[in-house]
Amino acid sequence: MEKPNIRFQRANYIVSNLERALEFYVGVLGLTLDFVKDSEKTSYSYPVFEIPSDANIRFAVLSAPNQPRVMALTEITNIKTEPVPHPRRAAIVLEVPNVETVAIRAKDAGFLVYEAIEFETHDGRTGLELGMVDADDNLTVIYSLKD
Secondary structure: OOOOOOOOOOEEEEEOOHHHHHHHHHHHOOOEEEEEEEOOOOOOHHHHOOOOOOOEEEEEEEEEOOEEEEEEEEEEEOOOOOOOOOOOOOEEEEEOOOHHHHHHHHHHOOOEEOOOEEEEOOOOOEEEEEEEEOOOOOEEEEEEEOO
């Protein structure tokens, strides 16, 4: 079998507190935690994310149902990180069974949740979507389609 030209492996967000980030990605969004690992000082993350060598890195890999290891969180400690500039430069977009339920979990956990809006897809389907941000101001947009 020939390998595809491209395969999406995972998205990655930088976070300052892995436990708080897991409250959002696991507790609110429903992803599952596969593993957490301390990075070696030789990790490729240092040069590509331009992380100072005196920082400590720990990362977590998360899965969605039927989508293994689709998300990573890279915690950087021992240095001060700057806030994410606005307008935001990236987002993950997730289809969820029920936008309202996820929004309630996010609000109850103290995360910023934007107002939900109805939308129509390019092929005429309709649904509900909303944005929310984790404790490090990383944007996630969730949506669900009407039956």
